[in-house]
Amino acid sequence: MKSIWQQNLLELIRRTSSDLPPDVCNALERARRRERQGSPARWALDTIRENIRLARERGAPLCQDTGTLNFYGRVPVGFDVIALSAGMRAAVRQATRLGYLRQNTIDTLTDKSCPTNIGPGAPVMHWKFVRSRRVDIRLIMKGGGSENMSIQYSLPDAKLNANRDWEGVRRCALDAVLQAQGNGCAPGVLGIGIGGDRATGAELAKYQLLRRLADQSTEQRLARLEQRITREANMTAIGPMGFGGKTALLGVKIGVMSRLPASYFVSVAYMCWAFRRRGVTLEPDGRVHRWLYP
Secondary structure, three states, X not given: OOOHHHHHHXXXXXXXXXXXXXXXXXXXXXXXXXXXXXXXXXXXXXXXXXXXXXXXXXXXXXXXXXOEEEEEEEEEOOOOHHHHHHHHHHHXXXXXXXXXXXXXXXXXXXXXXXXXXXXXXXXXXXXXXXXXXXXXXEEEEEOHHHHHOOEEEEOOEOOOOEOOOHHHHHHHHHHHXXXXXXXXXXXXXXXXXXXXXXXXXXXXXXXXXXXXXXXXOOOHHHHHHHHHHHHHHOOOOOOXXXXXXXXXXXXXXXXXXXXXXXOOEEEEEEEXXXXXXXXXXXXXXXXXXXXXXX
């Protein structure tokens, strides 16, 4: 998986690290226009906008924490995933050498840095086999600060007065926003997974972050809940970076999966304003068919 495969995977990493997708930039700009000039919230969003501009122009990381690399691959049945995985790791090594990624992967056993960002479980790769001739690869770079603000609830929750229903989910989501405050580098995005077990629920929540900000759930109850949580979170006056203001969240995306009778998990994946999410569709020979999230 050298040559064109590695080259295009490297470019995917570079784009994800240094250039936010347009839907995120547009949402941040709308949030900026809502804040009063001279306010701390407007200053924060002005600074964020300048940060985005400089990173794009220089091809430099948007944030000093280039985060956990979460690759999501949809590949044809019978495709050599082992070779593609090796190509991904080679691209990560090269991206680290070139400065697109910071050396911020730690081997938990030795407590030492992994200088190439390759270590046990790093990068994270998810594979799904589909009936397609092309390879679809998407990448989320999830910073540690936002990951620390991610949380999982088990309903019922007496502290939140949250039962096993949509209202209980709403209470959990708003609690997650209130707990994050400025530590989540607001304005953020919530990916929420309802159901599953502890592991699959958390995975489902993070998977929601692959959705565009403008899309709505095809399940109307979920679509209404997404909109309500976003609206009510923005009424908390947490604002950008916790400085107060009108935008704490840019959006909420909710997914649902089955569960056991004894369990009702609500998993929340918090993503900061540096919503680094990109993707590419590749032909069978590794050539780019199209870039995703253009």
